[in-house]
Amino acid sequence: MKSVLFFLGLVGLALATTTLPKTYENYKVFRIPVENREHAEFLKKFEETPFVDFWTELRLGGNVDVMVGPGTQFTFEEMLTREGMSFSEMIPNLAPMLRAEKLAQDEHKRNKKVNANYNMDWVSYHDLFDFYEYFDYLEAHYEDISVETIGQSFEGRDLRVLKICRGGCGNKPAMFVDGGIHAREWIGPAVVTYMLNELTENLSAENNDLVEDLDWYFLPSVNPDGYYYTQASDRLWRKTRSDYGELCRGTDGNRNFGYQFATGGASNSPCSDTYHGPSAFSEVETQAVKGFVDANKDSIKFYNNIHSYGQLILTPWGYSEELVPDYDDIKSLADTCNDALYAVHQKSYEVGCIPCVLYTASGNSIDYMYGDAGIKYSYSIELRDEGSYGFVLPASEIIPTGEEIFAFHATAARLIVQENSQ
Ligand SMILES: [Zn+2]
Structure with missing residues (x-):
C-alpha cells in the first residue's frame, strides 16, 4: 500500500510537467496475467493513479494490459515482481506507433x-x-x-x-x-x-x-x-x-x-x-x-x-x-x-x-x-x-x-x- 501511495504522491508532479501534445515516448504497454483474486486486488489499487493507465478491464483468469510511462516503469516492474506476478511487454514503445498513425x-x-x-x-x-x-x-x-x-x-x-x-x-x-x-x-x-x-x-x-x-x-x-x-x-x-x-x-x-x-x-x-x-x-x-x-x-x-x-x-x-x-x-x-x-x-x-x-x-x-x-x-x-x-x-x-x-x-x-x- 505504501508504494501505491508513493504513486499517488507523484500526481501533482506529473500534472505540473505535462506538455501537449503528448508523444508517449518510451511509454510501454505491459500484459499481466491476473491469476487470482489477490493479483486482481493488488492491481485494482493502481486504477486510482494516473501512472498506470488500464487499457483493458481487469479480468480474473485472463490478462490485463496497462500503459506505464518511462519515469515509473522500473518501480512498477519491481512491485509486480515482489508480488510474485509475471508480465510481458505488449508494446515496448508507443511513440513510433502513434507517429506512424498520424x-x-x-x-x-x-x-x-x-x-x-x-x-x-x-x-x-x-x-x-x-x-x-x-x-x-x-x-x-x-x-x-x-x-x-x-x-x-x-x-x-x-x-x-x-x-x-x-x-x-x-x-x-x-x-x-x-x-x-x-x-x-x-x-x-x-x-x-x-x-x-x-x-x-x-x-x-x-x-x-x-x-x-x-x-x-x-x-x-x-x-x-x-x-x-x-x-x-x-x-x-x-x-x-x-x-x-x-x-x-x-x-x-x-x-x-x-x-x-x-x-x-x-x-x-x-x-x-x-x-x-x-x-x-x-x-x-x-x-x-x-x-x-x-x-x-x-x-x-x-x-x-x-x-x-x-x-x-x-x-x-x-x-x-x-x-x-x-x-x-x-x-x-x-x-x-x-x-x-x-x-x-x-x-x-x-x-x-x-x-x-x-x-x-x-x-x-x-x-x-x-x-x-x-x-x-x-x-x-x-x-x-x-x-x-x-x-x-x-x-x-x-x-x-x-x-x-x-x-x-x-x-x-x-x-x-x-x-x-x-
Ligand atoms: Zn470503452
Whole structure:
C-alpha cells in the first residue's frame, strides 16, 4: 500500500510537467496475467493513479494490459515482481506507433476528397467534421434520412444521431447503436459510420429488408470533446472533458449512467480513468443519450454500445453478478449473431455478462438501457483486436471489423423483426 501511495504522491508532479501534445515516448504497454483474486486486488489499487493507465478491464483468469510511462516503469516492474506476478511487454514503445498513425492520417487528408460531396471513407480514421459533413450529405440526398441533434457536449459540440426511417420514424422496431463514449477507441466511431454506410450509400438488394422492416439510429460519437482531444492533444484520452475544478478533468461516461450508479466497479477519484462523476448523469453527454432513449424507448428493441478492444460481446448486468431475468434470450441472440460475425473473417468474440467475462462495472449504459429504459436486447461490444495494437488499431482493420460487426447487427435486426411480428 505504501508504494501505491508513493504513486499517488507523484500526481501533482506529473500534472505540473505535462506538455501537449503528448508523444508517449518510451511509454510501454505491459500484459499481466491476473491469476487470482489477490493479483486482481493488488492491481485494482493502481486504477486510482494516473501512472498506470488500464487499457483493458481487469479480468480474473485472463490478462490485463496497462500503459506505464518511462519515469515509473522500473518501480512498477519491481512491485509486480515482489508480488510474485509475471508480465510481458505488449508494446515496448508507443511513440513510433502513434507517429506512424498520424503520418498515415495526415497523408490521407492531403489527398483530394473521396467524392464531390464528402470526405468519408473507411481506409483512414476521420474527424468529427468529416462525420457531420457526411451526415449532412445523407440527410440532403435521402428522403428517409434525418439528423437529430440530441444535445451539446461540455465544450459545445453537437451530439448528432443519424436516423434511417423508411416511411417515418417510430412505427417499426428500432436499432440504436452508439460509439466513442471512450474517446481513444477510434475504431468505434469508424465502425458505427461503416454500418451507416452499408444501409445508405452501399445498400444492397439483399439488405433492403433491414431498412424496410426497421428504423436505425446511429450516434457515432457520444463523446465528441474527448474524440477531438485525442486528435489534437492526447491520443490516449478516455473520458469526457468536463471540469469540476478538481485536479484532473473528465468523467468516464460509461460509469455515469443512473442505473445503480456508483455501486461498485467505478471510481470516486476524479483522476481515475473510471471516475463515475460527481453524480449520476452529471455529464451533458450521458444526459443527451438518456433524453433520446427515454423519448424512443417504446420502439427501440436493440441497443449496442460500441467499444474497443478485446473482442467481447457483453450483456447486462454490469453492476451485479446476478443474471438478468432475460439472460437466456439475450445470450442466445448474441450467440446466433456471433456465429454470423465469425463466418465473415473467423474472428472469435466471447459472449457473456460483464462480471462473467470481466469485473463488475456500475453506471454503465447497458444497465440503464436494460434496467431503466426496458430495452431487452442491450449489449456492449469490445471490437478488435486482442492486444497487438490495442487502441492504436491500424486503419486497414476498419473495413474487416466493420464487415463482421455489420453481420452481427444484420442478424440481430432480422431476429428482432421475427420476435416482434409474433
Ligand atoms: Zn470503452
